[in-house]
Amino acid sequence: MLITTFLISLLAFAGQSSAATWYFLRYYPASGQKFTSFSGEMAIPSLPKAGVYYLWPGLQPTDNSGVYQNVLDGRSGTWWIGSGWCCSNPSLPWGSGFNTYANEKVTFSNTLDSNGSGWTSVLTRQSTGQKVTDNFALASKSFNQVLFAIELTDVSWDFGPLAFTNVVITSTGTDSSWCNNKPENYNGATTYSISGLSASVSGNTVTCKIASVILQKPA
Template identity: 85%
Template structure:
């Protein structure tokens, strides 16, 4: 999966991949960086086995990769796991579990207190199953938060992709990015966002969003 994800990731910059992309992207204020990204993903219906990658993720300023929680449909059953794609550094993929339509999976990604590692925790709400992985990505300055659909040789046939109870934090005191519409890549998606609010405490901006839904192709 890692090699395929790298090829797909390059499409964000060079459009070199055959993957079809739909994503929303938030940027923090200039000079700020993201320090956590959490929320819940509602699991859609998987129609068939195929290269479906649905994920929230963070991308750094150097565009060297993407740190993501990937819902993967290749086996014909959804599997979700966390990882860094794909080099610089070259890291093993994290652990994960199967999940099914109409379930919810909670994702939490945060920079640890020491500033050296990012820790990902995924929880399958229907069973309480939980996996936690740590990635040495503290040197990365993440300035892009994405809600993404990445498809190769399959169509958007699974209905809406819905996220809820989203919380994104950044360094700094400028919260204007939270109240700005995200980039809608190539205007490719019909989407809705509700319940958005920002707050600042000390040197931390907290952006809370009740609902982010990628509804269908535009």
């Protein structure tokens, strides 16, 4: 299954022997298309305690060799967010990041460079203007999955809803039907809401705009 490599790769990032519990939504583009950017705002929830909480938006390629993600990490007891590729093929250093706190918003932007040489991630902490930019040599990857994910190991979903707003996703091609379809809800595990959906096509680019994506609670 496509999900198998994805789960294994993220478990390797977590460095845990325990199995993770997953909640995520996933979009696929139309056949033959690939994603070229993924951006939005992530509302930072409360962090009840130090634990293996990984909350993230991300992109997965057609070969399911890993995941390119902006991870909100709760292991230290204070949220930290950073961008990176997990976990090998290729092996890349993790990007930079910063601490962030409940009720803040962090803007994320992941974009295929105009010359197709790689991907650039920008994270901005809106309350302070703090910004980090990282580049990843992922030009060989064709990304066909956009994910809004909650990954938990030995902790429960005890932090409330996870909300993304002002989401913009672009893909190659002219078929925008994927934007209007419901995302895959992995194992039907998540109660979620989506609002403010619109799709447009210009030239060979599909732009999907979503006002909000909220992973509300376990189903």
